[in-house]
Amino acid sequence: MPMMNFRFVQPAHLIDLNPVQELSFIHVDAKALSFGAMTRQRQIQNDPDVRQACPIILEALSHVGHRQTRARGTIGGSISHFDPSAELCNMAALHDAEVILARKGSQRTLTFDRFGIGYLTTAIEPDELLREVRLKRWPERHGYAFEEFAMRHGDFAICAVSCLLTLSRHGTVDDVAIAVSGVAPTPQRLKAFEISARGQAPGHDLYREAATQAAAIEATSDAYTTADYRRHLARILTYRAMQTAVARFNSQAK
Numbered sequence: 001m002p003m004m005n006f007r008f009v010q011p012a013h014l015i016d017l018n019p020v021q022e023l024s025f026i027h028v029d030a031k032a033l034s035f036g037a038m039t040r041q042r043q044i045q046n047d048p049d050v051r052q053a054c055p056i057i058l059e060a061l062s063h064v065g066h067r068q069t070r071a072r073g074t075i076g077g078s079i080s081h082f083d084p085s086a087e088l089c090n091m092a093a094l095h096d097a098e099v100i101l102a103r104k105g106s107q108r109t110l111t112f113d114r115f116g117i118g119y120l121t122t123a124i125e126p127d128e129l130l131r132e133v134r135l136k137r138w139p140e141r142h143g144y145a146f147e148e149f150a151m152r153h154g155d156f157a158i159c160a161v162s163c164l165l166t167l168s169r170h171g172t173v174d175d176v177a178i179a180v181s182g183v184a185p186t187p188q189r190l191k192a193f194e195i196s197a198r199g200q201a202p203g204h205d206l207y208r209e210a211a212t213q214a215a216a217i218e219a220t221s222d223a224y225t226t227a228d229y230r231r232h233l234a235r236i237l238t239y240r241a242m243q244t245a246v247a248r249f250n251s252q253a254k
């Protein structure tokens, strides 16, 4: 609706998915969290299984617009719109999401990095519909953090950084995922850092390494913010996200 309001899109037809009840569901199992495309953001925030399995998504959702917009906004709408700053696109990138696209008589599954093609552009074909979004589940005990900078609370982020992490019994990094959004046309994972961090001890040097990689993302400038400022935010927020994720992992019962 906002896109039509701005006259960015003037579709010949609109299809109302609200009556398609099969598109609204939440399913959490040992491997994944699955959401029907029409599941409201507020439903996700209120779901006890999601809260238990994936607390970071609640933290991210608290930055998506306002209570009123979350009551109507859907996970599928946000991901199909594919705004580079959308918190749910950040979550999908962070959790190595899979999306299921359906057309009459068939469906296909895409990894999220193949789904998002560019600025506000996805691989959804004109005769396809997003049916389901699946987020990979992390082990019960994991550290997490979501850091965002926006002009006002509820605005789209200028930069947001999320981090998931597990530590080994020796206290070194077992697994880490970091997603940076709002900086480039699509959410970016710090893949090279994620691989090199394994086996390293958390602390200032490691956080700084992550921050340096985040600041190296090819950032975009627009009427509101320069690329330099976006890179600066990516650096600071990545450092903080790692620090918080490690502290939270260590504060959880073994």
Ligand SMILES: Cc1cc2nc3c(=O)[nH]c(=O)nc-3n(C[C@H](O)[C@H](O)[C@H](O)COP(=O)(O)OP(=O)(O)OC[C@H]3O[C@@H](n4cnc5c(N)ncnc54)[C@H](O)[C@@H]3O)c2cc1C
Binding pocket: 001, 002, 017, 037, 038, 063, 064, 065, 066, 069, 070, 072, 073, 074, 075, 076, 077, 078, 080, 081, 083, 085, 086, 087, 088, 124, 128, 129, 130, 131, 154, 155, 156, 157
């Ligand atoms: C005041 C305000 C503040 C906001 N702040 C934020 C924010 O901070 N962060 C944020 O991420 N969002 C924000 N939003 C966006 C909002 O919260 C919604 O998530 C977003 O607009 C998607 O809305 P929707 O689910 O109604 O999808 P729609 O607006 O109905 O659809 C969005 C696009 O996706 C397509 N689409 C929808 N569903 C499907 C499907 N199943 N298959 C294929 N294509 C589909 C539609 O055709 C359309 O092109 C804000 C909105 C408002 C009004």
